[in-house]
Amino acid sequence: MQNKSAWLALENEARAPSLAASIPSLSLLIEGLSLRRIGIQAQPLDSIDVTPMRPILSSMHLLLPSDYSSLDSPEPELLFRASVAHAAAHLMHSPAAQPVGTLKPMSLAVISAVEDARVEQLLMRDLPGTRAWFVPFLKTSLHPEGLSFAALVSRMNYALIDPAYQDDNYWVNKARSLFDTLTTSLHDYASFREIASVLANDLGQMRVRFHPQQYVVPAPYRDDNSFLWTYPDTTTPQSIQELQVESSSAGASRSDSIDEQVATEQEIRRLRYPEWDYRLGLLRSDWCTVIERRSPSPSAPHRLQAQIPLARVKLPVTASLTRNARLRRQPEGEELDLDAAIEHAIDRRRGHSPEHRVFTRPGTRQRSMSLLLLLDLSASAGDIVPDAGRSILDVEKEAAQVLVQAASSVGHRIAAHGFSSDTRECVNYYRLLDFDTTLDEVSSASIRACTARYSTRMGAAIRHATSLMSLETSERRVIIVITDGTPSDIDVFDDAYLIHDAQVAAEDARRAGMVTCGIALDEGGAGYMRRIVGREYCRIVSDPSTLPAQLVALFVRIAAS
Template identity: 45%
Template sequence: MLTPKRLLLPEGSDARLHRAMVAHAAAHLRHSAPARPARPLGPMGIALASAIEDARVEQLLCRDFPGVRRWFVDALAPPPDASDLGFAAFIARMDRLLMLPAWQDDNHWVNKARRLFDATVARAGLEDYAAFRAIASILANDLGQMRVRLDPQHCAVPAPWRDDNSYLWDFGAAQTPPDDTIALQASGAWPPPPAEATGDGSGPSPAGGAELELGRYRYPEWERQQERLRPGWCTVIEKMPAWQGLSSMREQRAANDERLTPPALPRARHLERTRRLRRQWEGDDVDLNAAIEALVDRRLRLRPDPRLFMRSGKVLRATSMLVLLDLSESVNHPGPGQTCSLLDIEKQAALLLAASNARNSADRLAIHGFSSNTRNEVYYYRLLEFGKPLQANERAMIGALRGRYSTRIGAALRHASAHLRTEPAGQRALLLVTDGAPSDIDVHDPQYLIEDARMAVAEARAAGVRTGCIAVDSAADACMRRIFGWHNYCAVHDARSLPARLARMHARLVCQGNGGA
């Protein structure tokens, strides 16, 4: 256990291990800033950031004192079993790969960790802490997508010479034990993060049966190598979020949201274009279709419709807009420099857009969300239905959302398009809000789900549904451009600007549907 004043070593360890422990502590004292705030990070983010920081300071110490490397190498534990896909095994394999440049590993996540680490060393050098902190965020997001679980109370640091990294973090007064009660535990358990670090959406999923299942639907999926649709390949499960029985804190937040006055958001411009209005009581020309139907009705001895004319006029066509939110595990984590998760910002943006639309527009707005757990379980949540006002129940459901699982965009887009096709005649638009490229744990080809999502967008457009996307990840530019085209997506570099960007994209799609540029 390393503290600013003392280093506590366990009894019974051999001299080689003690030597490596002292060297590791010296590396932290020389190159790590102590007591960084842990509040923005969840448990997995803290664990990954600590492991990357351990590797960084050890590399710096080995650079200054090359003979120290042998101390760490001698203390390395045997490599874990390749079949072990637990969090500790991933960290142990990453530690070995970063310590031994000649070591090879067949796991894609472990190899990605070394590739990112080496690229950051070449680009920014070992002294740039922020660059390596960004690596930890990427790797933690990948583990979340891979469904790797972390128990903060029982997570052990796999390298036997490393401490529990409490020196690196400030968990707040409630979580930091007094100095005289600190003792080194053989497990090296991580201290629990503060409750505020995880936010509303990063806790465990509701107990079985807490979410009401509304129905199951089968959809095809595009096989890019064979260039064909696999019929009935994906199962979309509609569910209602478990919002009943929320805590008093969450109810208070919902009440505060209800009193919140939305800022001035961009409004959709409904352009009235001159059109030929058919089946009119009077006009300057005969509507041939109406006249033919009137003749048929007379032959059948039915009363014909007397509206036989057409004239020029202006018609305002309402738009049915469906906003589809990405609810995968990765949205639970805050972005670089952020203090709240992307999920919290998505909720705020959706609520503000719904409130603004209800006051300032006649458009029909729906808010849905999705996540996926392989092709057999694509979860779909109907949070706000078309034409319904934003009331307490809808606010509670949106507030209770939890980010889980992965991002199978194609199946969700097909189901959302099916909902839009049941809307009354008029313009129909679908807007996806996501934090990156599509992915799922049963797909290993990175292009497979991208091509499937591209085909789902093409199918929606062929059915008269305009599509757009907001990607809260600048690295997803090429992927989203491939799926939605050059002019139908935008990348948000700062998640805090998502509410305004969402309102602008909504206005843009509505404007296009009414003849705007």
């Protein structure tokens, strides 16, 4: 049993219903109960030598444990259903993210248990049939003879839902009596919290010992209650930490100052885009919200930095718009243009006046190109480049401005945009420099004013960039994404999920006639970036300080092809 493969083999032999196969129906159930779209995912089992896992609920996701076994329920699909119903009850009736303040861990556990019972009573009042979903699991998790904290809470949980249950413990009966006095006021959260505080104080007087690191919510279908509380950074519980998926280096910052800064930025519009779920083979329609914003307002230091001249790049002739080409449909030339000649013959036979431009000859022609540079503005881009004294984002900004100057000098159309995400409901998209906008001191200062924050939901950003590029009429349209790490977000718990989504977004852009390129400022970025954009237009930059030169080299290659 020390081998994870052996553990998984035993579960497979039990032929229990697959959680992955049940997720589509469970998603419909939680949406039907709560009238909210909640993503349901499996919570992976890292080790078998740990305490039992419990569901984890957030405002947009529900993680169901992958370690459910016959010890929890002989029919796992019933356990899944009860977990979803309990989560829906919290979403509808519980105040989320309450500050813990000075509450002790034992008080938090008791208040959470009473809150679990309150929201279930509200759900059962509206939907009486759900009672049969909860009672069996509360009964099987009951420890009728125990006097430990977990045993007393398990007895209280069952006593609050089953009036026929008899218990000889004073504290359990007191909990039932206090709870029953408020059954006509189930929406009064404050009153139930008061009686929970009284019960927690009684346990303290009884010298009941509580071990926060070892305590697990007794009923397997109930979540770990992290949805109910907001913890200071220094006391964040493990269940909350597991919900925080950080980006490749320092992770996404969630400080109040950043949220306030984003709130003051000018919003242009909101658009909904789909997202690919590779596990279900499903494109979730209208799954992500892209918030298009104006470029940040530059501060005085940014305006001063914008006056510093950038390094000039001299592009080779192959990067210009003029091309040697064979000109077709010419009035005279060295060879016959076969397609034009066929059309000429058809027009004559139909009695129309034919076009006499039926020759080809060598010459030059103008070739237009529109290029959109998409910068990753996530929190990890704020990491300092070793031996450089500046951040990765600073290097991205410099590279963007150098490329804008170089591409504009040879007549190409170019724009520079940036993105960062704070869950699927808030993918911030910044139009730093648009097409037909010159790189003057104001626009340069706006680019320099960008800050690193939040996460990297790349697929949604690529889809919005593709939508903007579809308005361009140039002969060639190119999107170049620059990132310092793998796509990630705090509401996604599968490392491969957003990589697959970004890959599908890039493939959709190519089908729309656009070239998608990627530059990863990450020595280990070959795996995910080549999957997203392919090998042909993928570059891995191990030294971020060389990004401007690498970006220009990629541009020259694209322009010459």
